[in-house]
């Protein structure tokens with residue numbers, strides 16, 4: 377028998393291979409605990425991957441939030457922290473970076489994204505208001521609800537179908553939005569809440585054409601448009617790759633143009649911006665700046681640090697510049713696509729097209745015999761950990777929570793497990809190990825029966841809920 381000729385990954389896919397635009401200077405050891413240890417750990421965690429100790433995890437794909445590797449320049453920036461309570465020099469660097477790359481006039485720093493969501497929600501939403509947006513995000517919607525508002529989903533229908541290949545599944549359906557405006561009246565809509573990319577839909581992008589049309593529609597009714605810019609740099613990469621007229625433009629230029637159609641943005645800098653902590657709220661309207669920069673001193677810290685240390689703001693200012701480099705984004709999303717290509721070729725049901733920050737396994741398709749109130753995605757995430765020590769996250773009925781009006785579970789169409797790829801952290805070999813583990817769990821899919829919830833916290837239940845296996 378002749379031996380097969382070894383091929384690089386690029387050759388296998390009929391293209392030239394690419395490599396990361398960096399080399400590794402410092403490493404952090406990881407190891408896998410044995411099967412008996414994993415069984416003990418997941419049972420002790422109530423079958424919730426959020427409750428595992430990270431020391432019991434081998435490859436950690438829980439989130440890309442705050443888990444990126446900083447560059448040597450960012451670490452050098454940490455040494456330049458000006459820890460003055462007021463007027464830290466690092467704040468002005470951060471303010472200039474946001475103004476320069478995102479184009480907004482005013483900046484309010486916060487400790488992370490939900491701090492900024494709290495400030496914008498408290499500043500603009502009144503009891504009984506309606507906030508339309510392109511699919512809910514857990515913390516975003518909760519802050520809108522706690523401020524007295526109600527979130528209404530106006531994303532295009534294609535976003536709810538994991539097999540639909542629409543190139544911009546994050547787009548707003550302008551017809552749906554106009555219906556909402558006509559039903560409730562523009563006066564009840566403080567702003568449209570637009571996210572680029574859309575996390576819960578699978579990291580799906582919004583097109584430039586869509587944000588332009590949205591701007592026009594909002595202007596016609598005098599409604600503001602605010603952006604969740606958490607993964608906007610990744611969104612820009614999809615515009616560059618897929619939208620006519622943008623192939624020759626840089627990620628930085630695309631981000632700036634996209635933001636120019638919005639009135640401001642909130643940011644969890646723990647994602648795109650390559651830092652372990654941080655966030656901001658930025659805007660062009662002075663009234664929101666006035667309100668938010670006053671509220672920030674109540675909930676976060678002074679308006680020139682907002683919960684971050686000076687050194688954190690310096691690392692963030694440098695991270696913004698690095699995040700918007702084309703080379704970085706090609707390798708960041710290239711790695712996600714690599715894992716997606718493997719799983720797709722093996723026939724494992726995932727959300728298509730592959731999004732920016734993660735692969736989303738379609739738990740409904742993998743476990744069609746597990747009803748949604750037996751938590752198929754929660755079950756799949758637990759099985760993956762048991763197989764290989766890999767930690768993923770449920771994004772299905774547990775994450776969707778309960779309807780505040782009826783108290784019933786909200787049953788989302790998408791019942792997913794997110795394999796989230798931290799930036800600049802894992803190698804191609806790690807991706808191979810992950811792909812093989814997912815396949816092993818997929819091959820055992822008929823032996824699984826689901827979970828029941830035995831403890832349910834009131835807010836954001838997915839973080840702390842506990843489960844127990846159900847018997848067939």
Ligand code: P61
Pocket residue numbers: 438439440441488489490491513514515516571575604606607643644645646655769775
């Ligand atoms: C994540 F399971 N995301 O994806 P903060 N907007 C968007 C986010 O993705 C986001 C925030 C605002 C996380 C962390 C997380 O249900 C969960 O800096 C698009 O985390 O406060 C956060 O930013 C909030 C995980 C948050 C969750 C909520 O892993």
